[in-house]
Amino acid sequence: MSDSFLDLGETPQPAAKADAYRVLARKYRPQTFSQLIGQDAMVTTLGNAIKRDRLAHAFLLTGVRGVGKTSTARLIAKALNCIGPDGQGGPTIDPCGVCEPCRAIAEGRHIDVIEMDAASHTGIDDIREIIEASRYAAVSARYKIYIIDEVHMLSKAAFNGLLKTLEEPPGHVKFLFATTEVNKVPVTVLSRCQRFDLRRIPAELLAGHFAHVVAAEGFEAEPEALALIARAAEGSARDGLSILDQAIAHAGMEGEGVRADAVRAMLGLSDRGAIRELFRLLLAGEAAPALAALRGQYDLGVDPQAVLRTLLETVHGVTLAKVGAAPPAGQSAEEREALGHWAESLSFSMLHRLWQLLLKGHDEVARAALPIEACEMALLRVIHASSLPDPGELARALAEGRGPALPAGGPPHGASAPAPAEAPVAAAEPEPAPPALPDSVEAIADLLEKHGRHTLQVQVRNHVRPIRLEPPELEMSGARPLPTDFTRDLGLALREITGQTWSILIGEGAGNPTLRETLAAQAEAERAEILASPLVVAAMAAFPGAELDHWKRKDGSIAR
The missing domain is CATH 3.30.300 (GMP Synthetase; Chain A, domain 3)
Known part of the structure; x- marks a missing residue:
C-alpha cells in the first residue's frame, strides 16, 4: 500500500475557545482600594494602621450584600503580602498588582491565602483543620491569611474551637471574616476582632460607577436609566451591576443604548410621570379617572403593589421637599417641580394621613387574593378620606358645641338629609341674604x-x-x-x-405688608411727624434726654 494512502496529514486541532464571558459583577470587582467605592472611612483607617505597623490579627467585615466585603478581604490580603515590583516592598495600602503575591491572590491561587465558605464548612472539624494548619509558617507569603465568608454560619462548637487561636494566633497568621448578619456572631468572637462596618453605597456613587462601566463596555446609557438602576440596587454594587448586565443585554438586542423606559419596564417599575398624574387625581378626589389611570398601569404589566410603593415614594418625596431636604440624585426637573408644588399646598398632617392610608393599602394588596381590586379599594379609601374633616378641627368643633361643617355640596353621597320636624303651616319667610364676603x-x-x-x-x-x-x-x-x-x-x-x-x-x-407691619409703619410715620413738630422739638431741647413715650391719635386711641 502506498505511503500516500497513509499520509492523513496533521490531526485537525479544535479552534481556540474564546474567553468565556464574565458577568460585570466579576469583571469589575475592585482590584485596588482606590476602586472600592463608598468605603473611604474604612480605607483611611486601614491605611493608617499599615503605615504605623498597627495591624490587628483578626478583621471582621460586615454589611449588606454586594458592598464589597469579600473584595475588601482580598484587598487586605494583597496589601499585607505585596512585595512591590522590585520584590523589596512591604505592606502597603496601595498594592502594586504586578508582583507574584498580588497576581496570585487576585487569581485565587495563592497557597498562603485560604478562602473558606462557612455556609458549607460549618463544623468543628473544618475549624480544627484551620487551627492545625495555622501553626506552620507561610510557604511563600509574608502572612498566612484565612478568609472565612459568611462566618455567622459556623456552628457554636466551631466558634468555641476558634476562640483560643483567634485571641492568640501565631504572628504570621491573619484572620479575615465577612458576614451579612453580624448579630449572629458571638460577642466572644466580636471582641477579638477589629470590626469594619461597610456602608451601603450612595445611589449617586453607584450611578457614576455604572456610567464608567457602560463606557468601558462600549455602550451608551441615559443618566435617568443609570439612576433607576442605582436606586433599585439599594446600596449594593453587585446587585446594581447584575441589573446593568441585563439592561445592556436588552439594549444589545434592540440595537440601542440603555434607555430609562426600557430599564423601567425591565424592573417592573411604574412610569413616574403616570404616578404623578395618579397622585394628582387622588388629591383632587377624582375617583373614576384615578381608577382608569390605575387600570392603565395594570394593563401595561405594572404590579399593583409597585404602584402603591411608588405612591408611597411620592408622599415621602413631598414630605422631604416640605422640610427642605436636598433632592435625591437622578431626580428629574419635572418631578422636583411637582414635589415642590405639593409641598407648598399639603400640610404635614395631610401627608402623614396619606402615608398611613397608602401603607395600609400596600400591606393589604400584598396579602390579597385579588390584588388589583384591593388596590382600587385602597385608592378609593384615600379619595374618601381626603373629604373627611380634619381630626383636630373635628375635636375643636365638638369642644365648642358645634357640629363639623359638611363639605360643600351638602351631605355625603348616599346620605339623606334629616327630615324636617312637623310644624304648623305658616307663611314662608324670606330667606336671609347671604353675608357679604370680606374684601380686605x-x-x-x-x-x-x-x-x-x-x-x-x-x-x-x-x-x-x-x-x-x-x-x-x-x-x-x-x-x-x-x-x-x-x-x-x-x-x-x-x-x-x-x-x-x-x-x-x-x-x-x-x-x-401684613396688617401688623402696616400699623407699625403708620405708627412710625406718626411718631416722626410728632417729633418734627416745633413744639416737641422745643420741649426736647429744654429737657435733654427726654423721650416720646406715647401719644393720642385723632380717633382717641393711644399709640406708643
Missing part, C-alpha cells in the same frame, strides 16, 4: 374676631402678606413662614362663617 385682609381679621376665632385673626394680622384678594379666593406670599395647617384652618373657618368655599393659595413673590 382687615375685614377678614375683623370677621374672624367677631366669630370668636381669636387665634386665627391674630395669625392673619401677623402673617398674611396678601398678593391677590378676590373673594372667595385669597392668594398670599409664602416668603414668610406660616404656621402648620394655617391655610387649611383659615379656609375651613371662612367657609363656616360665610357659607362659601374659600380657596387659600400660596403664591410667588413677597406680597404686600
